[in-house]
Amino acid sequence: MTTSIQDFLKKYNETRDLNIMTTVDEPWLNEHAAKQANVQGALSGKLIAIKDNINVKGLPNTCGSNFLKNYIAPYDATVIERIKKAGGTIVGKANLDEFAMGSSTEYSAFGATKNPINPDHVPGGSSGGSAAAVAAGLVDYALGSDTGGSIRQPAGFCGVVGLKPTYGRVSRYGLTAFASSLDQIGPITRTVKQSAELLQIIAGKDEKDATSTDIDVDDYIGKIDNDTVKTIGVPFHLLKDGLHPDVKTRVDESIEKLKKSGKTIKEITLPHLSYSIAVYYILATAEASSNLARFDGVRYGARTSKDAESINDFYSVNREFGFGAEVKRRIMLGTYVLSSGYYDAYYAKAQKVRRLIYEDFQKAYKDVDTIILPTCPTPAFKLGEHVNNPMAMYLSDIFTVSVNIAGIPGLSVPIGDAADGLPVGLQILGNLYEETRILQLGKTIESLQ
Ligand code: GLN
Secondary structure: OOOOHHHHHHHHHHOHHHOOEEEOOHHHHHHHHHHHOOOOOOOOOOEEEEEOOEOOOOOEOOOOOHHHOOOEOOOOOHHHHHHHHOOOEEEEEEOOOHHHOOOOOOOOOOOOOOOOOOOOEOOOOOOHHHHHHHHOOOOOEEEEEEOOOOOHHHHHHHOOEEEEOOOOOEOOOOEOOOOOOOOEEEEEEOOHHHHHHHHHHHEOOOOOOOOOOOOOOOOHHHHOOOOOOOEEEEOHHHOOOOOOHHHHHHHHHHHHHHHHOOOEEEEOOOOOHHHHHHHHHHHHHHHHHHHHHHEOOOOEOOOOOOOOOOHHHHHHHHHHHHOOHHHHHHHHHHHHHHOOOOOHHHHHHHHHHHHHHHHHHHHHOOOOOEEEEEOOOOOOOEOOOOOOOHHHHHHOOOOOHHHHHHOOOEEEEEEEEOOOOOEEEEEEEOOOOOHHHHHHHHHHHHHHO
16 A cells, blocks of 8 residues: 555556556646645545546546546536545546446546456456556555446455445535436445545535435444444345356355354345346436437537538537447437337336335345345456457446445445455445445454455
């Protein structure tokens, strides 16, 4: 871990080939660090990497897109304001899949990030840069965003801790929207305690984000050592097929260790979870097609010098030039499911199944305090393995997307490695606003390793 800007810059230069950061601006960083040196707070002296879709005033906010390559954030996201007030030092912006769409960081317009544990493999995505920054020891704290797993899955692939808070727990003001009913900002850190430390600062009502709730922020740090979780639900029916054998072994071992430590393991069923990938890729693309309409070369995004015959043609040439293939695929899919002839068959149906998935969880939480699931069915895949096969890429999100669909919080913690040394992550899912509980159990699991 680096503790000074000098250490960070040295480590950053040594790890340049991993392509972790999109922006490290030394003059900006020195000036910012000098200012922060005078701020006393819970994050004083801590270095933090920020996913490059969260606005930090004066730094680019590229969203991993050619479209926004030259866009400089004119203001701070609320989470950044809070980090600055708490004395934290922002080291720069971390790589991501374009507009946070992807599971490997290979869809970044600035090239893929490599997994620091084994550079032939992906770091996961879309917050792959943030997770890799922690895993490579550039920083101990990073922020990511999670729409369908983008904090938890890269944390799992890189052997670090990733927390997606409850929908509404953390302000999204200043986060570039992907799918507004699913997006959350959250911490990626080396330890569970650090996750609590960063959440403590960023959580809470923000007048600038109408979707943030004013439910009291719990004392995550103060309560973390007193694990109140007694009963843990496991949906064994989801763990039968398609799990990599090493993931299965590590998960089984974790269940045994938890039993030995005195926890009660209860079988639960989540019958509608098998529809979650379909529901997610309908709702997320529908919302994305609407959110990304603002990138037209007029309101946002670069213009091409290509001639255009009409205003619509002008938008088209800019969007054709600005967006990468995956983003275009999603805009087309999202526009299709929202079109009048198909709206009921896809979008409206997906909304109904969303409710059923939410109810599955609510029913389960009547009997158990938390639920555990693998973070991903496999350890980190190889660079290039899924890049031309969107279906295979989408299927890797099977265990993460339902959490965003239901709005509940989820924490990924490392539970050892697969035979080839790649990390395996376990997710702990809590009911709405029960971040304290999942952090407590996370800390217990961490201590059982
Ligand atoms: N992998 C998912 C997707 O591609 C999740 C992305 C995210 O959480 N931002 O949409």
